[in-house]
Amino acid sequence: MTESGLLVVDKPAGITSHQVVSRARRALGLKKIGHAGTLDPMATGVLILGVGRATRLLGHLTLADKAYSATIRLGQATVTDDAEGDVTDAPGADGLTRSRVEDAVAAYRGDIVQVPSAVSAIKVDGKRSYARVRAGEDVELAGRPVTVSRYDVHGVRPARAGDVAVLDVDVEVECSSGTYIRALARDLGRDLGCGGHLTALRRTRLGPFTVADATWDGVLGELAPGERLSLLLTPMADAARATMPVVEVDAAGATDVSHGRPLALEVPADPTGVVHEGRLLALYKPAHSGSVPVAVLV
Structure with a gap:
């Protein structure tokens, strides 16, 4: 049976999250791999892959809060709100303190209410916003509520971008899911009247998983002889315990769970992990007479 679990990747710059998945499939010799929490190509840091049956976990894990280290360049605006786009305005940041x-x-x-970057994966009338922008369309997305629990300036560095005086601002951000760090850079530059865009982004935490938890850097080749996939994976039961409530069932309960039966057992949340002898069997949610399955994993 194929081993299952989460693979915590320290994504390198210059490739898409989907390309990381493709590399993992080749390196691990497996097809059933997916990812949660997409990172832009220029970004680095924590990317979560689900391997084997753990792909079914990805949509249920509580990965809402995230942490980033970023650099915002003030003095220039770009079409993508990051360094990958063409400069659209460059008034400079001379004298900015x-x-x-x-x-x-x-x-x-x-x-706050944040308007996402137009160059994003949000769909507008069935088409990705970034595709509309690249096709020359003007796209205006609706604002959406997000929470920025931390937004701290750690350093400012005067610099030059060609003939333009700019100010590079190093920040640390903790925020809810759906927050665009590029949009924070854009809006900061707009408010200061000088334009702004993101030049570096590193996700240091996704839910409970940090860069320190990464066991793969996204660029390794095939597993070395004798190297075990299990050494790279976070077991599904451990992933569940880190991100949701978990309840233990006995052998009879495990049989019921394996057949997807409702349980008389009350569970505290949707979802709740159901575990037997250290193995994650399923995710359940509260129901009138106990609990019912959300996803059966065995």
């Missing part, structure tokens, strides 16, 4: 930057950053802490 750290104090003004920190005052502007403060407005984006807490619960």
Whole structure:
């Protein structure tokens, strides 16, 4: 039986999240691999892959809060709100002080309404927003509520981009799912009247998983002789315990779960992991008479 679990990847720059999945399939010799929490090509850091049966876990894991280290360049705006796009405006940031930057950053802490970057995967009338932008369309997305629990300035560095004086601002951000760090850069530059875009982005945490948990860097070749896939994987039961409530069942309960039967057992949340002897059997949710399955994994 194919081993299953989560593979925590430290994604390198310059490739898409889908390309990481393709590399993992080749390296591990497996087809059933998916990912959660997409990263842009220029971004690095934590990307979660589901291997084997764990692909069914990906949509249920509580990975809502994220942490990033980023660099925002003030003084230039780009069409993509990051360094991969063409410069659309370059008034420069000459004379801009750290104090003004920190005052502007403060407005984006807490619960805010953010307009996502137009060059995003959000669908507009069935077509990805980035595809519409690349086709020359003007796209205006609706604002959506997000939470930025941390947005701290760690350093400011005057620099030059050609003949333009710019200010590179290093920040640390913790935020809810759906927050675009590119949009934070864009909006900060707009508020300061000088334009802004993202030049570096590293996701340091996705839910409970950090860069320190990464067991693969996204660029390895095939497994070396004698190397075991299990050494790279976070077991499904451990992943469930880290991201949701978990309940233990006895042997009779495990049989019921394996057949997808409702349980008289009350569970605290949707979803709740159901475990027997250290093995994650299924995800259940509360029901009137106990609990019912969300996904059976055995």
